[in-house]
Structures are given as structure tokens and as C-alpha cells.
Amino acid sequence: MRRRKKIWRGLLYVLGALVLLLLIGVIYVVRVSRIDPPKIADMSALQLQRTDHGNGFYTIKDSWFRHSRSGLYELYVEGEPFERGVINGKLTAELVVRQEEHFAEQIEKMIPSRTKRNFLKYMIGFFNRNLDKNVTEEYKEEIYGVSESASPDYQYLGTNYERILNYHAAHDIGHAVQNLAMVGCTSFGTWGAMSEDSTMIIGRNFDFYVGDKFAEDKIVAFFSPAKGHKFMTVTWGGFTGAVSGMNDQGISVTINAAKSSLPTGSATPVSLVTKEILQYAKNISEAIAIARSRKMFVSESFLVASAADGRAVIIEKTPDDLDVYDPQKDLIVCTNHFQSNGLGRTKMNIEQEKESASSYRYQRMMELLNANGKNNVQKTINILRDQKGLNNANIGMGNEKAINQLIAHHSVVFEPEKLLVWVSTSPWQLGQYVCYDLNRVFGLRGMKEDREIVDSSRIVAADPFLLTKNYTDFVAFRTMKQHIMDGGTVNADSLVASNPEFYNSYVLAGDYSYKQRQFAAALKYYQAALTKVIATKKEEEHIREQIKRIQGKTN
Numbered sequence: 001m002r003r004r005k006k007i008w009r010g011l012l013y014v015l016g017a018l019v020l021l022l023l024i025g026v027i028y029v030v031r032v033s034r035i036d037p038p039k040i041a042d043m044s045a046l047q048l049q050r051t052d053h054g055n056g057f058y059t060i061k062d063s064w065f066r067h068s069r070s071g072l073y074e075l076y077v078e079g080e081p082f083e084r085g086v087i088n089g090k091l092t093a094e095l096v097v098r099q100e101e102h103f104a105e106q107i108e109k110m111i112p113s114r115t116k117r118n119f120l121k122y123m124i125g126f127f128n129r130n131l132d133k134n135v136t137e138e139y140k141e142e143i144y145g146v147s148e149s150a151s152p153d154y155q156y157l158g159t160n161y162e163r164i165l166n167y168h169a170a171h172d173i174g175h176a177v178q179n180l181a182m183v184g185c186t187s188f189g190t191w192g193a194m195s196e197d198s199t200m201i202i203g204r205n206f207d208f209y210v211g212d213k214f215a216e217d218k219i220v221a222f223f224s225p226a227k228g229h230k231f232m233t234v235t236w237g238g239f240t241g242a243v244s245g246m247n248d249q250g251i252s253v254t255i256n257a258a259k260s261s262l263p264t265g266s267a268t269p270v271s272l273v274t275k276e277i278l279q280y281a282k283n284i285s286e287a288i289a290i291a292r293s294r295k296m297f298v299s300e301s302f303l304v305a306s307a308a309d310g311r312a313v314i315i316e317k318t319p320d321d322l323d324v325y326d327p328q329k330d331l332i333v334c335t336n337h338f339q340s341n342g343l344g345r346t347k348m349n350i351e352q353e354k355e356s357a358s359s360y361r362y363q364r365m366m367e368l369l370n371a372n373g374k375n376n377v378q379k380t381i382n383i384l385r386d387q388k389g390l391n392n393a394n395i396g397m398g399n400e401k402a403i404n405q406l407i408a409h410h411s412v413v414f415e416p417e418k419l420l421v422w423v424s425t426s427p428w429q430l431g432q433y434v435c436y437d438l439n440r441v442f443g444l445r446g447m448k449e450d451r452e453i454v455d456s457s458r459i460v461a462a463d464p465f466l467l468t469k470n471y472t473d474f475v476a477f478r479t480m481k482q483h484i485m486d487g488g489t490v491n492a493d494s495l496v497a498s499n500p501e502f503y504n505s506y507v508l509a510g511d512y513s514y515k516q517r518q519f520a521a522a523l524k525y526y527q528a529a530l531t532k533v534i535a536t537k538k539e540e541e542h543i544r545e546q547i548k549r550i551q552g553k554t555n
């Protein structure tokens with residue numbers, strides 16, 4: 001009896017010690033998860049109020065915000081970092097709040113439990129505990145200024161400043177953890193003999209998808225910072241980084257994700273490296289120097305075009321290395337794998353080429369450019385809208401192997417030497433591309449009356465695909481796909497019929513039938529999927545594994 005008591009006492013001591021260690025661990029994680037905002041000497045910008053001129057047109061000093069007839073929002077902001085951020089946040093306040101609502105809605109769909117979301121908050125906080133040490137003071141101040149307009153409803157995810165700062169690393173974290181990056185972006189450029197008037201043309205699709213609502217409120221933003229160059233980006237509420245942009249020196253930058261290993265800690269978000277290049281570089285050498293000076297925790301390709309150099313290169317960067325791919329010819333293509341002599345030969349990159357859709361898309365791009373003749377803006381947009389596979393094969397609507405995957409947040413075309421940029425309007429890159437002349441926009445030096453700023457003489461018409469039955473069918477396909485994801489019921493045959501050449505139609509129908517324990521139907525769909533052009537090796541392996549499971553059940 002005495003021995004049994006000793007054993008129980010010993011177990012209680014051990015349990016008590018474990019609980020204490022767990023409590024200490026939680027306290028530690030909570031503490032290191034906290035990120036204090038930067039110290040601001042002059043907080044007077046917080047007293048600024050926007051003037052409402054009606055019809056969604058707002059101003060603060062010489063900065064302004066408006067809703068264009070194209071459906072795009074347009075923003076012009078100038079000033080010192082903190083003031084710039086405050087003005088940005090106040091002018092776009094509704095979009096800052098709405099964008100976070102969309103983001104939080106996605107998180108709640110993925111993680112219904114509030115307890116688990118709180119746990120996730122601290123895990124992300126722990127991972128990003130040194131994030132602020134890898135962001136320049138200027139950009140921390142700007143982010144802090146924007147965060148003052150964020151909603152108070154999400155304090156369980158962190159303070160306004162912590163959340164907005166962490167959102168700037170969301171692309172990187174999602175990219176690293178999923179290694180699908182939710183993106184399969186494509187970009188390319190031509191100049192010299194490959195362009196109709198010999199000047200540079202850069203085109204890109206930003207295929208970053210986190211739900212339809214995320215892409216509803218796109219902002220074409222123009223910045224005139226107190227230091228550095230003026231520049232424009234295509235962005236969204238609360239986000240001060242850059243994923244596609246061009247400055248007034250004729251430097252354009254677009255980013256494409258590459259395969260990364262799981263990082264062990266935070267570093268500088270890719271979007272802030274891109275922004276720094278736009279703000280402080282006037283040629284390729286300066287862009288490379290900036291990229292080299294920043295530590296990143298994911299692998300990324302920066303396609304940098306320079307009017308001063310009359311060419312474009314790809315800066316390939318990993319958490320440990322940097323290389324530059326210079327094609328030494330009048331065209332450049334960038335998908336989601338590295339091409340330089342150094343990083344292009346790594347084991348991880350070779351796997352990416354073999355197992356992802358990147359190489360296929362690269363080959364399709366080269367096929368189109370070789371058949372294209374001398375390039376111009378219209379031809380560039382035609383390529384960005386291309387949905388076909390190699391040799392013009394029908395690979396289904398929405399295939400990741402297509403240049404146009406029908407998920408683009410935005411698509412842009414730059415002419416760096418002319419300081420012209422075309423931005424797509426919804427849906428995806430199928431609507432009109434509207435043109436902005438940077439000289440003209442920055443020459444306004446503020447705007448007190450609401451007016452259109454696009455160059456109406458250079459608008460590129462919407463894709464005729466929007467008027468076809470195929471487009472109607474694709475919308476129906478997406479609706480049925482969403483029903484499945486939401487746990488609803490669909491007719492599997494109707495799902496397949498809406499997009500019959502797309503392997504994923506059959507995979508979705510197969511997975512749906514399998515869950516309904518309709519194994520014969522699921523087997524038929526999976527076997528049909530194998531006859532189509534499948535985007536990635538991982539997806540093909542899923543199909544074959546499901547077939548094995550069904551055959552195991554029926555044998």
C-alpha cells in the first residue's frame with residue numbers, strides 16, 4: 001500500500017512537472033509572439049481625416065482614392081513612411097477591413113475551432129517572432145500607419161499591427177508550407193528584335209488564389225515616397241508590399257514562386273524586397289544589390305526589367321543563395337523553376353521541373369513566342385489569356401499547365417521605356433486591360449476633383465471568350481466545385497460535363513463519389529482522369545492511389 005502511494009506520488013510529481021513545463025512553454029510562446037510597433041516621433045498624422053467628395057472619391061492633403069469605371073480602385077499616396085501608411089489606411093479603410101474579413105473567413109472555413117485558431121495565432125507568432133527584425137524601419141512605420149485603420153474585431157489573432165505585419169508574410173508561409181504556393185504564375189518579356197518597335201514589353205499573370213472574395217477589390221496604387229523613386233503596384237487593402245509593379249525610372253518587377261524547403265524562422269517577406277527594389281533601384285545592378293542584401297525564407301524568382309539597361313533578367317533567390325539568369329537574347333520567360341547555371345541544377349529545382357506544371361507552361365510560352373512574330377501589347381495580352389496546352393491541345397479550362405489558369409488575381413503588361421502599364425479588369429485576365437501612363441498620373445501632383453485617369457485611347461478589349469458557352473460552362477463548373485468543397489451535393493456527371501477535357505473534373509467527381517461510397521462510379525472517373533493532361537505528379541499519384549484503394553475493396 002505504501003509502495004502504491006509512492007508510485008502515485010511520483011506520477012503526480014511527473015505530471016505536475018509536465019504541466020509546469022507546458023505552462024512555461026505557453027508563457028514563452030505568448031511573450032515571444034508579441035511584436036511591438038515602432039516608436040514614432042510624430043504621431044500627428046493620426047489626426048488627419050479624409051474628405052468625402054461623393055461617389056467613392058476621397059482625399060487627404062494631396063493624396064486621393066477613387067473607384068474607377070473599370071471596376072479597379074485607384075490610390076495615390078505621398079509623404080513620410082508613417083504618414084504614408086496612415087493616409088493609405090484612412091483612404092482605403094473599408095477595403096482594409098473587408099480584405100481582413102475575407103482572410104478571416106477563409107481561416108475560419110479551414111479551422112472552425114476558435115481554440116485551434118488561437119493556437120495557430122501563437123504558432124504563427126512564434127514562427128514570425130523575428131519578423132520585425134527583418135523589416136526596415138521605413139516599412140514597419142508604414143505598416144503601422146496602415147494598421148491603425150484595421151478592424152478591432154480580430155484581436156484574438158493579434159494586435160492590429162501584429163496582424164497587418166504578419167499578413168505581409170502570408171504569401172511566404174503559405175508558399176513554404178504547401179509548396180504549391182497557391183500560385184503558378186507566368187511572366188515573360190521581349191525587346192530588341194523580338195518586339196514590334198524594339199522597346200521592352202513585359203507581361204505577367206499573378207495566379208495567387210485564396211478565394212474569390214480576395215480578388216474582388218483590386219487597387220492600382222501610385223506612391224510618391226519622401227525618399228526613393230515614385231512607383232506603382234497592383235495591390236489590395238492593408239497590403240503595402242509589391243507583387244507586380246514599376247517605378248518612374250523604368251524598372252518593373254514581378255515575382256514567381258519557386259520550390260522551397262520548410263523554413264525554420266522568419267525573414268524578409270518577398271513582397272517587401274520587391275517593394276524596396278521598386279523604390280530604390282534604377283537599374284539591374286542596384287536591383288541585384290538590394291535582393292542580395294535581404295534574407296528571405298522562401299525561394300523566389302524576381303523578373304526585373306530595366307529601361308536604363310534595355311533588357312530584363314531574373315534574380316533567383318533562396319534562403320541561402322542568389323543567382324542571376326540572363327538569357328543573352330531578346331526574350332525572357334519565367335514560370336516556377338530556376339534557370340540559372342547555379343540554382344537551376346539543384347536537386348530541389350530538378351524535382352520541381354519534373355513534378356510540377358512549371359516546365360510545361362514554360363514550353364507552351366516558348367511555343368507561342370516562336371509563333372508570335374514581333375511582339376506588341378495586344379499579342380502579349382493574347383498570350384496571357386491563352387488556355388491551350390502544347391500544340392494547341394485542349395487541356396480543359398483552369399488547368400495549371402495553361403498560361404491562363406482562370407484564377408488570376410490580376411494580370412499586367414509593362415512598357416518600362418514608355419512608363420506605361422496595362423492592368424486587367426475582372427474576371428481574371430478576361431476583362432478589359434486599362435492603361436495608366438505613370439508620367440501623367442504622377443504629373444497630377446494630387447487630385448481634388450474625381451476623374452478617370454486611365455488612358456482611354458490605349459484600352460485593350462475584353463476577351464471574346466466571355467461571350468461563349470464555354471465560359472458559362474466554366475462558371476457552372478466552379479460553382480459545383482465550390483459546393484463540393486463546402487460539403488454540399490452535386491451531380492457528378494454534370495460536373496464532368498461542364499469541363500470535360502479537364503482532368504480535375506474527373507478527380508473531383510471521383511473523390512465525391514468515393515466519399516459517397518459509390519466505388520464503381522469513382523473508379524470510372526479516376527480512370528478517365530488518367531487519360532487527360534494532369535498538372536502535377538502529386539495529383540497523378542493521388543488518382544492512382546485512389547484506384548488501388550477501390551480495387552482493394554472490390555477484390
